[in-house]
Amino acid sequence: MKDKFKDNCKAFDSFIEIYTPKEFNFKECLVYLNRSDLECTHKVRDKKVYKLIKIEDNKTLVEISHNDGIMKVKFLNHIPNKIIKEKIGLHVWNMFDLSTNLTSFYESVGENFILSKLMDKYYGLRIIKINNLFECLCWAIIGQQINLKFAYTLKKRIVEKYGESVTYENEEYWLFPKVKVIANLKVEHLKELQFTIRKAEYVIDVAKLFLNKEFEKEILKNNLSYNELFKKLISIRGIGSWTADYAIMKSFSINCAFPIKDVGIQNALKNILGLEKKPELEEIELMAENWKDWESYATFYLWRSLYD
Structure with a gap:
């Protein structure tokens, strides 16, 4: 992942450029990031994202914009050193999940009645990660x-x-x-x-x-499979299956996490399929057989349909 980032990143004095995959839609990502005016850990303004990122003891406010396949990460409150710049760039890269090959997702679900519609409508939308x-x-x-x-x-x-x-x-x-x-x-x-x-x-x-x-995330990431990570998470008091799958989906590079009991998924499927009531879990499980290994992205696209 780091090598892929380095191959697609170029640092300048007061900003970094990240060359994004062709399957990337910054506008769609902004819709998700701007879904609540109460959000306090970033701000969306004039088609740009403003986010405070802390690396070690270094607090850097960045302005993130995107144009013609290039994401620009501008340093606002001070200019960090070279090492911090790279770590900030990697943070942003991971935040927008730019290592994931969306072509594989689209090829996998392209014939699926439910997701093919969403794929066309929200093409390039990526899961917005919470790195911490x-x-x-x-x-x-x-x-x-x-x-x-x-x-x-x-x-x-x-x-x-x-x-x-x-x-x-x-x-x-x-x-x-x-x-x-x-x-x-x-x-x-x-x-x-x-x-x-x-x-x-x-x-x-x-x-x-x-x-x-x-x-510790790095240890968990490098040593556990999805099932092992899920079991470790639900062993913690207060973390059930939904919370565990949400955390895996939003903080790891694992795309098979599926918070199947999520009310948003049920409502989205009800709307898309024109059902009179929300589908039962057994029905969702049957539908999800077509989304195998891409359940997290299927979930994120279903959630996106609710914002319309």
């Missing part, structure tokens, strides 16, 4: 059994209360709180933000696992 596994798991836990708007509200509260920020041109840009900060909180601290007791416990427990080095 701790942040990804926390976000998944926060979103359990509540509507999306309230989930974003809780996220905004915890980020702006306990996260780090950089101010640039009178605007504040935020990072998700550090593991150590969350691990040292008490349940009462998160209850003040309207977290339930259980949800507060789960988030703090996950932070403690990361703090104690019981859970």
Whole structure:
């Protein structure tokens, strides 16, 4: 993955250029990134993404744009050194999942009645990753059994209360709180933000696992298969099958994760197929036989159809 990134990246003084695959649609990615005005870990403005990225102790605000097959990552608040530039570039590369060969996905599902429509409509859309596994798991836990708007509200509260920020041109840009900060909180601290007791416990427990080095993404990524990773995740209190599959889908380069019980998947299929009621799990399992090894991308495209 790193070699592929290096072959498609060129660094300049105040920005990086990333040469994107032909199956890449920045406009479609922006639709996903801009789905809530309560999002606090990035901003979408004038067809550009603004995101604060922390590498080691270096907090760099970047402006991400795309034109004619080239993604430009511009450094705004300072110019990082060469090593940090490369790590920022790799972060953005992974965030937009640019290593995945979408041609294989399209060839695999091109004849499928359900996905062929979505493939044509959202061609070039890629799963937007959350590179930080701790942040990804926390976000998944926060979103359990509540509507999306309230989930974003809780996220905004915890980020702006306990996260780090950089101010640039009178605007504040935020990072998700550090593991150590969350691990040292008490349940009462998160209850003040309207977290339930259980949800507060789960988030703090996950932070403690990361703090104690019981859970490290690089080790998990290099040594575990999908099934092994899934089993390890669901062994954690507060993480069920949906949360585990969501985290695998959004934080790893594994495309077979499938949060099949997701209400969004059910609603999307109901709309696309013109059904009177949401399909049963057994029906979805049957449909998904045609999406084997690409369940994560099938899920992401089904979710995208809901934003219309």
